Amino acid sequence: MTDPVSAAPSSLRGAVIGYGFIAERGHVPAYAMPGRARFEIVAVADPCAARRNRAAQALPQAHVYESAEELLSRERGRLDFVDVCAPPSEHARLARLALTHGAHVLCEKPLATRAADAQGLARLARASRRVLYPSHNYKHAPVIRAVREALDAGLVGRVRLVTLQTFRTTHARGVDEWRPHWRRDRRFAGGGIAMDHGSHTFYLAFDWFGEYPTAITAKMTTSANARGGAEPGAPRVFDTEDNFACSMTFPSGSATAHLSWTAGVRKVIYTLHGDLGAIRVEDDDVEVVVRDAATAALRGNGGAVAERRQIASNWKDASHVGWFRSLFDDFADAIARSDFVSRDTEASARCVELISAAYASALDGCRERPLGGAGQSGAAGER
Secondary structure, three states: OOOOOOOOOOEEEEEEEOOOHHHHHHHHHHHHOOOOOEEEEEEEEOOOHHHHHHHHHHOOOOEEEOOHHHHHHHOOOOOOEEEEOOOHHHHHHHHHHHHHOOOEEEEOOOOOOOHHHHHHHHHHHHHHOOOEEEOOHHHHOHHHHHHHHHHHOOOOOOEEEEEEEEEOOOOOOOOOOOOOOHHHOHHHHOOOHHHHHHHHHHHHHHHHHOEOOOEEEEEEEOOOOOEOOOOOOOOOEOOOOOEEEEEEEEOOEEEEEEEEOOOOOOEEEEEEEEOOEEEEEEOOEEEEEEEOHHHHHHHOOOOEEEEEEEOOOOOOOOOOHHHHHHHHHHHHHHHHHOOOEOHHHHHHHHHHHHHHHHHHHHHOOOOOEEOOOOOEOOOOOOO
């Protein structure tokens, strides 16, 4: 095992635990792309024999195991990191197991399905002196990077209001060989669209405000006709929500979010409103509107300067290979810096806290829930 203090991001040996869609189509191809760091996947674990066969075909140089326990025992001392790509119900257990075996951990979102587990992982990472890094890949979409550049340039001033809408026509299917509808089964998913897309929604809001929220109120629904699939092992009735809405209070403003698996079109629409203007994102389109102070003084709020651009980000490609490659380079940099619990890791734990509070609010008649430890995240202000 390479000590993180002396590790260089030039070459890292890793294992993938869970060889489903996002591992096969997103993570593994991204590791093979050129970037700042070189990655080599030397081991894979998956409980499904058919998926192990696919992993062996795609990665003939890798050792393939049935369980994470066997992989970590047999590969001890050969791994720099473990990439956790299993369903959310297993994230905390597998990340904890990898950390205790001396590996750095990259974990798909959400970091855990319970806030206490996410916080415990962060404590363990610090104690183990190993990096725990979340897969916040939406921050690496080119259009979202353009939003960050506009905020850093001060074009719209202090952000006061954010709206985030994620529309999907159905839940993302898993692989055919193992429970294609696992996202609609709480045993594996831990929740529905809020658990699946809530992390993306919340960590973007944290970053744009540069702080964490102090309270949330939420509502969720499950379609009356949300019947399970006919595949072996599929739930007869889906027991996770497919529509979710919430309102968050931040120290300097507010945010609303609407997430749906029953929309008529696949699309993301984000808006950010600041003291000096606004930013609108609709898939690959980004518009920055900056109020002309001199004109606005004469015409009320009628004077504005707008810039519209299209920035190819491939939102409709669910594998997001290019986004993952950028994220993996940042993960390698965190290892080189010994940044065991980064701002992204803290944000990931806050996402789990927020998702849990949102579910509690929705089950309690949408009553507002306070959030602990609110305050500055440093996500924007320290750049």
